[in-house]
Amino acid sequence: MSSPAKPEERGPLGFLQLCADRRYHRKTMLAFEQATGLRPDEYWVESRAGGAPSYTDTTRAARVAYREGATRMGWAAHGDRCWGFYGASNGEMRRKLVGTARSRVADFPRASHFVLFGEGGEVSVSEA
Numbered sequence: 001m002s003s004p005a006k007p008e009e010r011g012p013l014g015f016l017q018l019c020a021d022r023r024y025h026r027k028t029m030l031a032f033e034q035a036t037g038l039r040p041d042e043y044w045v046e047s048r049a050g051g052a053p054s055y056t057d058t059t060r061a062a063r064v065a066y067r068e069g070a071t072r073m074g075w076a077a078h079g080d081r082c083w084g085f086y087g088a089s090n091g092e093m094r095r096k097l098v099g100t101a102r103s104r105v106a107d108f109p110r111a112s113h114f115v116l117f118g119e120g121g122e123v124s125v126s127e128a
């Protein structure tokens with residue numbers, strides 16, 4: 001007989017912050033799911049133009065997700081012209097993202113962190 005799952009039996013949860021760009025938002029989510037093993041209903045998202053580097057500090061959404069048990073956190077941006085950072089090169093976007101991810105690792109020390117960068121139609125993932 002199965003009983004309702006207790007909260008502590010729940011699988012891992014996550015949080016992903018990404019750019020709203022139509023070319024990359026879906027690919028970024030799929031790459032995050034593949035890297036973390038999370039299902040679409042196991043992580044929160046926060047999105048706007050510019051992605052993770054557009055937020056200078058932690059956001060309420062990220063803090064709430066972390067408090068609610070998000071242990072796999074993704075920080076995403078992309079090259080190939082981002083409307084959030086007009087005129088920034090791919091290299092500049094990548095450097096901004098790496099710097100942001102480094103800050104968030106310090107902000108949320110109990111989570112595993114993933115850096116996701118879209119370029120040339122592909123999204124690469126690395127652990128921060």
Ligand SMILES: [Zn+2]
Pocket residue numbers: 019020021049050051078081082083084
């Ligand atoms: Zn963008």
